[in-house]
Amino acid sequence: MRTRTQVGIVGAGPAGLLLAQLLHRQGIDTVVLERQDEAYVRARVRAGVLEPGTVRALKAVGAGDRMLREGLVHGGFELRFGGRGHRIAMDELTGESITVYGQQEVVADLIDARRAAGETVEFEATVTEVTGTDTATPVIHYRRGGETGEAAEIHELHCDFVAGCDGFHGVCRPPQSRSYERDYPFAWLGILAAVPPSSDELIYARHDRGFAMHSMRSPSVSRFYLQVAPDTDLAEWPDERIWKELRIRLSTDDGWQLTEGEVTEKSVTGMRSFVSDTMRHGRLLLAGDAAHIVPPTGAKGLNLAVSDAQLLGESLISWYADGDEGPLAAYSDTCLRRVWRAQDFSSWMTGLLHRREGAEFEQRAQLAQLAYICRSTAASTMLAENYVGATGM
The missing domain is CATH 3.30.9.10 (D-Amino Acid Oxidase, subunit A, domain 2)
Structure with missing residues (x-):
């Protein structure tokens, strides 16, 4: 059982697993804690549209081989209304295509890549709270192996940083943080x-x-x-x-x-739409659904999580390499520019197509x-x- 790591990651979704892989490849120690068991994580069905940037990110960390074999590359999509179909030729208009590949497959590939690198994910680890985020040594408190009840032992994982990748209902998102929402x-x-x-x-x-x-x-x-x-x-x-x-x-x-x-x-x-006012709280940094949720119409949720993980990974790598605080200081603002662009597009697309x-x-x-x-x-x-x-x- 680990009691110390450099970056503690809460949540084994795309954001948490990609971040772990990015940091591992740069020699930065991580522990990934996931509340659910592995079978559940591998089976939960989510989005399935990958932007080109997401495809590149998965390839870069050694988790893209099966995606490249089995993913369905689409150069366009169809808008259908008034009894007719109209093709939007993304490849001709932008020079880019999307890949249809289920989020559960992305998660499975990232778990396998982590194992192949000699690392693990601690499944059935229920995080109860994160403390000390305003200090240099935050602590993740959690129960192991599905332990429940007041008598269950609380374990502590001491970190340099905590990455909160545990979704909207996770414990990492501070309840007092300001947010913007739309139902x-x-x-x-x-x-x-x-x-x-x-x-x-x-x-x-x-x-x-x-x-x-x-x-x-x-x-x-x-x-x-x-x-x-x-x-x-x-x-x-x-x-x-x-x-x-x-x-x-x-x-x-x-x-x-x-x-x-x-x-x-x-x-x-x-x-629904949800955006946290900030994605950084001292040494706690949020990524993915813990910080923002978009309507599914624009196919942005998974892709935003991957973008967050990439930026957070690059920021932490800079900090560990030479103590550069600049990227970490800019992390929240940089991510939120993309998040608000995606919110606007997803809301517009939703209003365009729903009755x-x-x-x-x-x-x-x-x-x-x-x-x-x-x-x-x-x-x-x-x-x-x-x-x-x-x-x-």
Whole structure:
């Protein structure tokens, strides 16, 4: 059991694992603590759209081989409305493409890369608090091996820095910190289906009945989303109803066909925006969902977490190399510039494609804006640049 490390990392998601790998490759000692067990972490399904910068980051730390073999490279995506599809050619407009590869696969690759480097992740380690963040030796307090109850032993991990990568509900985010938030009046009903994709690229569909999305995870597994109310009960959505609604919302005048099959997973996810006022609290530095959450429409959550980890890794490497405080001092402001750009884009994309009850004026304005995007090279380029993350943030 370790009691001292240079950087203690709370959370074995993409941000925490990538940060650990970046620091390890520079000889900086880390300990990664994760509340869940390994099977859960490897199985939890999240986003699946990787920006080019995320692809490069995974390759750089030796965790990109399987992604390069199995990831689905897309040079464009489709906006579908009014019974027609309109392709946004990201590769032609920006020179970049995205890669469709599930977040759980990214996490699995990073865990395997850490093990291959002779390092481990301490799973089932429940962090109870982080203290001393305003000193040179912060301490992570945690229980090991799923221990619970008042009698469970509390262990201490002493660090130079603590990286809080444990998500919105984790213990690292100081409860008194200021934040900016927005709730949206709809949610996504998402399913995984054991069926080949019905399209070569992602489809974002705006329909009078609500938004729908066709995505994929592999040549044999598809991912779909439907706009629903935030208080939706999954029991009211049997498979037959889901497939019927997807057929309606994704339909086109030319008779496009949806491939249907076995639904293997089903969930409802609310949509919200959240940004912490600062991502640094003394020797505690936040990354990923611990500091910000974006609506999933713009596919930015995972990519922001990776960007945070890269910047935090570079800042800590500079500090350990020559005591340079500059990058660490600028960490929060630098990250938040990109975060707010992503928030603006994700909120705009959400408003562009989702239906609001009774908002007839807005619905007609949506259609006008979608039509403009599809006929204007400048507007299409703006959308493509933001989608691939090529906005100079």
